[in-house]
Amino acid sequence: MKTIKFITLLFLCSSVSLVAQQKLSLEEIWSGAFRTKGMDELHAMKNTNQYTVLNFDRSTRTMQIDLYDFQTLDKVKTLFDTKNFTEIQYVDSYTFDEKEGKILIATNSKPIFRHSFTAEYFVLDIATQKIQKLTNKEVQEPTFSPDGTKVAFAFQNNLYIKDLLSGVEEQITTDGKKNHIINGITDWVYEEEFAFVRAFDWNASGDKLAYIRFDESQVPEFSMDIYNQGLYPTQEVFKYPKAGEKNSEVSLHVFDARSNKTKTVDLSNYNDFYIARIDWTKDSNILSAQVLNRHQNNLDLLFIDGTTAIAKVVLNEKDKAYVDVTDNLTFLSDNSFIWTSEQSGYNHIYHYDKSGKLKKQVTNGNWEVTAYYGYDEKNKTVYYQSVENGSINRDIYAVKINGKGKIRLSEQTGTNEATFSPNFQYYINSFSNATTAPVYTLNNSKDGKVLKTIVENKILEAKLAQYDVAPKEFFTLTTEKGHELNAWIIKPKNFDVSKKYPVFMYQYSGPGSQQVANNWNNINDYWFMMLAQQGYLVVCVDGRGTGFKGAEFKKCTYKELGKYEVEDQIDAAKVIGKYPYVDATRIGIFGWSYGGFMASNCIFQGADVFKTAIAVAPVTSWRYYDSIYTERYMQTPQENPGGYDNNSPITHVQKLQGNFLLIHGTADDNVHVQNSMKMIEALVQANKQFDWAIYPDKNHGIYGGKTRLQLYTKMTNFIKEKL
Known part of the structure; x- marks a missing residue:
């Protein structure tokens, strides 16, 4: 018996060891193997204490708009099921009329740009289950009139009203x-x-x-x-x-x-x-x-x-x-209104009367309101999300409209997001952090108490635990100039402080953005974990200009995009390079879009610090980018030519010493491939050797078919060869 026990124990230990040795692969990452479960198209009803979710039945390949009760979480009924309507095979999105007796259903959507699309639309009468096609046209943005008898929509740049x-x-x-x-x-x-x-x-x-x-x-x-x-x-x-x-x-x-x-x-x-x-x-x-x-x-x-x-x-x-x-302007029954503003130096909630006279600054402090959820007129209570518990976290709060009686509703530290019931008695909380996959719970709005778990991702957590990965570690990095910056690091699971590791830095850095946030993994994070498995330290630092630390921190980059942000990434790399377990001769940096602009500038201007950089879909001169975004931060090129040219990567190509990979899609309607073409020519004329890849007919996201797998394989190979 003892021998059998010993053999069994040995087998179990071997199994655990084998499980712990599993490695991430790009094929797994891009196949959706780590996709989380959620509540798709979650809509809180306005007239009843209920909510709807768009569900997909994999066995029958059908979709349902299901109605649930906020108090019990029980499904009340199915409002719509594609199996009953041959006209609709797939629901892309849906909206209710004001009385919530009709649903406008979008199908066969065709994208135009980032948010816009045309689609076929059908109007469902919920009570009779009769459906009618809105129009034979493929239209944009159909919207019910308040009484639900008409729908306004756009078609080929004109407006129509359908009775x-x-x-x-x-x-x-x-x-x-x-x-x-x-x-x-x-x-x-x-x-x-x-x-x-x-x-x-x-x-x-x-x-x-x-x-x-x-x-x-x-x-x-x-x-x-x-x-x-x-x-x-x-x-x-x-x-x-x-x-x-x-x-x-x-x-x-x-x-x-x-x-x-x-x-x-x-x-x-x-x-x-x-x-x-x-x-x-x-x-x-x-x-x-x-x-x-x-x-x-x-x-x-x-x-x-x-x-x-x-x-x-x-x-x-x-x-x-x-x-x-912002979209936080909300009119109350007396036509007074809620407004959010940074006028105090931090984003806060204000209450104005109908003539525009300030009644009360509802929230106040050296922290930011990050979402306004609504106002319960019966209890005179405002609900909101903020970073009071640290700029990398999000919590749910309630406060009286007079600014008194504030309570924190969320208990767990990480990212909390709320969807409130129409009467504000309950809310569905979505919570995650770096070690907890998204969990959806029903909570009481008075005290935040969790009443019931709706959806969780423990199976995904258990699956990831079988892999040889470690979660993000959050810390504050202080540069030699004294700037305190939020950061995270992903280390190999078998991290050894006596060894020297190469470092791969990731950032975005755009105004008001945030990459150092205490939430569950996005798809890039699995790639970073894969790199950590292969012996790299992956680090992300949010420099000056990023968000949720006050207006002064965010707006210091005004008229100088790419100056202080680049300085902070270079200075952060210098600090990291002094860690005893870091090989300071092997530091790389990666970014997409604004992050590509940054990665390019860092490899050029920080040539003595960065060995390798990858820039995907980068802006290379703000002269080539759109008016609204660019001028918000830079004014016009006519007014601020130095701000545009001094911080353009094109200006600094002659400083390139390390390894540089430049990537762009030819159908990028956002950051035009012109940006990369101009920098390619500048690098050629500076007689600099570099690598580049162009993806035909791919937009700013560079995806479709095997594109992402091929792209990330290319970047992974480049890192392994050049860093």
Whole structure:
């Protein structure tokens, strides 16, 4: 018996040892082997204490919109099932009308740019389970009128209203034309940088539709060759205002559905401006609009009379650098409103009356509000997310509208995100940190107590535990100049302090961004763990200019993008290079987009520090990037030529000494391949040897088919050979 026990124990120990030796592979990573379970298309209902989730039945290959009760988490019923409707094979997204008796379902979506797409839409009557096709057109951004009897949508740059009862389709604008006039849908640069597509909105009574009109006829065009499979390439041509160039001329209009007349809002006192948001207030005759000057350091919140189209300024925000636009503007029943602002130096919640007079700064402190969740008028309570528990963490809080009685609802340290029930009695909390995969729980809104677990990922955690990987370790790095920067490091599981390791640094570094965050792994993190298994230390440092540590820290890079951020990465690498377990002669850096801009600058300007760099889809001169993003941080090239040129990687190519890999997709509508082509030519003329890869017809994400696997294999091989 003793012998059998010994053999059994030996076998078990061997098994554990074998399990612990499992190695990550790129094939596994990009096959989705580490995908988390979640709650797809989670919508809190407005009229009942319920929520919906989009579910997928793998056995039948069908999709369901299921309704659940917030209190019990029990499924109440299935609102829609694709198996009952041959017209819809796949649900891309869905929205409810105001009464929540109808659902607008999108299918067969076709992307245009990052957020925009066309799709086929169907309207489902939940009670009768009857479905009707909205229109035979593939349209954009259909939106129910408040009474659910009409739907407004955009098609080929014009706006339409469909009467669901009569079936009559009315075209309310007629001048829409590609690359000239757009009605109710944002142009490329608004979509990318102000992050919205639908530029029209119904008022509360459903008799008026406000919309923004874009005249982009004077905006310079950008063209991209699309190679596809044909004998000759085709060309994609679209309007793209680069820094300092002509923007779309925007105007604001109110269509009266009763009189079929349109009025233009008088904005003649503004010149070269942006309309960053429009929203009807609780008063069905008052429209709000946020108007920014071109420098984006002056924002006016306008209230516009829906009948006369006369506008007045109710709130003004100024900043010595720039004013960030958010979606936190919320109108309460008395038409007072919630607003978030950095005016104190940190992003906080403010309450204004309907005339724009400040009633109360609701939150205050040397920390940032990162999300506003809503206001419970019955209990006079505001719910929000913030970084009060450290800038790398997110917690859920409740506070009275008068700023008193604040309580922390979330208990676990990491990233907490909430979806509240309509009556604010409950919320679904999504929690994760560096060692805990996402967990969805039902919580009580009074004290944050967990009532029930809905979804968890313990199977994924157990699976990852079988691999020879270690989680991120968070720390604060202080440069020799005295700057305290958030950082994380991933070490090999068998890390030995007596050895010397090469270091591979990752960063993004863009204004207001954050890569050092206490949450579960993204797909790049598995790649970094794989590199750690192969003997690399992977480090990420958030330098100056990144977010959630106050306006001063974030905005110090104003007019000098690429100066202080590069300085901090170089200085951080110097500090890391002095760690006793680091081989200071083998430090590399990697980044994508803004991170590619940074990686390029670091290998050039930090030639004595960095041995190797990989830059994917980089901006190489802010002169080639779009107006809204670039000028927000840099003003125009005409005003600030030194800020543009002194910090451009192209200016510093002659300093290259190490190994450099440059990667770009030819169909990148965001950061044009022109950026890389210009730097390639500069490197060639500087007689510098480097490696590069161009991906035909791939956009800024460089994906599709085996593309990501091939790309990451290339980068992995480059690191192993050159670092």
